[in-house]
Amino acid sequence: MDAKENADNWQCREHALDFIQRPLVMGVINVTPDSFSDGGQYDDPVRAVDHALALVDQGADLLDIGGESTRPGAQEVSEEQEVHRVLPVVRELVRQTSKPISVDTRKVAVARVVLDAGAAIINDVEASRQDDAMWQLVAQTGAGYVAMHMQGQPQTMQQDPSYGDVLQEVDTFFSQRLEQINQAGVKNQQVVLDVGIGFGKTLEHNLVLLKSLERFGHFRRPLLLGVSRKSMFGSLLGVKEPAKRMPAGLACALWAMDRGVKVIRTHDVAETVQALDMWEVLKALPSS
Secondary structure, three states: OOOOOOOOEEEEOOEEEEOOOOOEEEEEEEOOOOOOOOOOOOOOHHHHHHHHHHHHHOOOOEEEEEOOOOOOOOOOOOHHHHHHHHHHHHHHHHHHOOOOEEEEOOOHHHHHHHHHOOOOEEEEOOOOOOOOHHHHHHHHHOOEEEEEOOOOOOOOOOOOOOOOOHHHHHHHHHHHHHHHHHHOOOOHHHEEEEOOOOOOOOHHHHHHHHHOHHHHHHHOOOEEEEOOOOHHHHHHHOOOOHHHOHHHHHHHHHHHHOOOOOEEEEOOHHHHHHHHHHHHHHHHOOOO
């Protein structure tokens, strides 16, 4: 790894993102009818764009557009359907905001279309892939890339997730993927890592990963954490409605920030920005 590469930069095409201040906040826009958290609210392109621009006004540093639900048990949609959902939103957001646009997709064909339309980042829950076509596309375009750990597929990942040592297995996964991604021509500066909370993990696995986030700092790549409205809060705290899980998500965001996480992916942008900014104020206070 080049000595200049470190976890304080992320190159996403023309966007050179840094993490000198607080973590970046990635606002979530699900253009799907079946998302676990807000399914159907923004499946109309006009509503999705309006919501995304509202998230920018609330302080989102970047936006993540998803056209296929990856909740446990979700059914895969066709490339054509996914493009139909996300492309109008990406095009309009590229026109209306300078914020980097990320697209949450597992499909190379979808990634190619949205990158052609001006998206800057591919958020890939299927970084466990063996085919390197996605990574070659990322290399060719200079896009940012989120490599997420997932055991299994969304349709089956929560049926019986099992690990000998979840920390070691996720660590090994990142090591192997970074090597393969580099071989495909992607530079380390383009890559952010995501431990994949809730993706092929039990509640215990999720908590072990959250407890030890700093373990993955040796890769010298930024970590992204996505726990917003996750079902684990329902299991752990008895909060059944996803929209009411914001306080738990904020607690995890602050915990993650204090352990070096650089990107917080959330549905609750205004509240997350305020919490992170207040944490920064408190940290800057002189010792008494």
